[in-house]
Amino acid sequence: MSADVSVVRTETVLASVVEGYRGTFAAQEPAREVGAVLPAGWEGVLFGFAVPLADLRPDGTPARDGIIPEIDLPRRMYAGETTEFLRPLHIGDEVVQTTRLGSVVEKHGSRGRLVFVDVEREYAVDGEPAIRSVWHDVFLEAADPDAPVRSPRTDADAVAAADWSDEVALDARQLFRFSALTFNTHLIHYDRAWARDVEGLPDLLVHGPLTRILLMDAARRQHPQREAARLDVRAIAPILVDRSVRVVGRDEGDRTVVTALDAADVVLATADITWRDS
Template sequence: MLEEFLRDWNPRPVVEHDAMAPEQTRALAHVLEVPAPVDELPPLWHWVHFLTWPPHSDLGPDGHPLDGDFLPPVPDRRRMFAGGRVSIAEPLRLGTPAERTTELGGVEVKRGRSGEMAFVTERREFHQDGRLRLTEEVDYVYRSGESETKNPNRLRPTDFPDSTAPWQQRFTGEPTRLFRFSALTANTHRIHYDEPYCREVEAYPGLVVHGPLLVLLMAELAREHRAVTGVSFRLRRPVFSGDPVLVCGDEDGSFSVRSDQVHAEASMTFDAPR
């Protein structure tokens, strides 16, 4: 029972600092193929800042760190990025040192068709110049051992779906883009760059597109049309490298990444039109 391992787990808050140097942001702009911001950080671009690089010997067989402040003490731990919420009081600014405080937001054990899952929420606050700029909650799902529901021979989409959404952007996650995004976010999980590992160990049909990248694509589509002040998102099923998907959005704030199924969803809040 996962509850037995989590009963006494109560990590302390962690305070970190970042110079908010522009190099990471410029690199992300090239990966997303959008103009690089000069001053204010676009929504969710803080994900390429406050990075952690543990020693190579501290990584597990899957590439994930073996230990960390908010990694729960679950045996044979497997992690999935599940969803989250971001509220932007003021955009973070490049070139101004920032402080991030992370604390445990909650832990809940649930049982699904594939077994027990521990839902862990990390809550983060970002300050600059003594002001709270951004609040974030990120939800992770942890399993003990491997799920039995993966199918490496599953049918995959072959073309972009049709949609009546007023805002649309096609996307196909090539291996080179996934590799660059892994580097920019210090993500060493092998499912994003090691295809033999994906097939032989994780039973996936191909490289997995990063969940945060899918969320960024939705936020970027929204940013083309409106000023985003908040994002709530949920990852439903993985997208694999080479699969054609459509990023869809509407002025009511509803967004999705879809093929013949919905892979990710988001709800955006916008600044009032001027």
């Protein structure tokens, strides 16, 4: 697949879709009507997967989406992103999304072969770019139950050094709703047998694309008058259903560094947010 191939889709930002996210994950925030600004990160509930059932891989992720070449590895994960917010989207806007293939890099690590794939997306309104994003996905070999367990990355000082903290725990109903909102059929988010027996996880996995919105939401609620210019996310360890996650933030001028940790101070994900106004 050539990097110059693109898929163009057009979608209106519907209040009903935005309310579906708000009512499930951000009920403390006010409802938003047509004309209201779409919070940074919430573009992640737009443009759900649009792949026929026949073009899905066994794990429910797209095999043929017109962008990413077919990759002969059975597992696919969100690894992070870099997103630039150039100007706000509004509810009611007609948005044109252009998706292209970025870099494709194959590596060999301690757990076998991996392929890192970048997906580039641009969201435009009236011909003017509003958001540019590069998402990082990784394709992996089948889970090996006999592989040695890697030592987790911990950060015992993150909570003590934080300027603010929040807590979140997501249940299976919320994971189902996010899958429904985004038409995400990855079995790892709703099929416990698949998550445990095939992916080697203790339970259902919280969506990486959902985690990135939740981290952005936590920082945005602490700084309601500020406008995000950039979001850099790294997914580090699995976030599992029904587990309490501490979200802590450290403010550094025009930046906020957000860390998600479990009860044992294991780092699950990080987000580095740059604000447009200081």
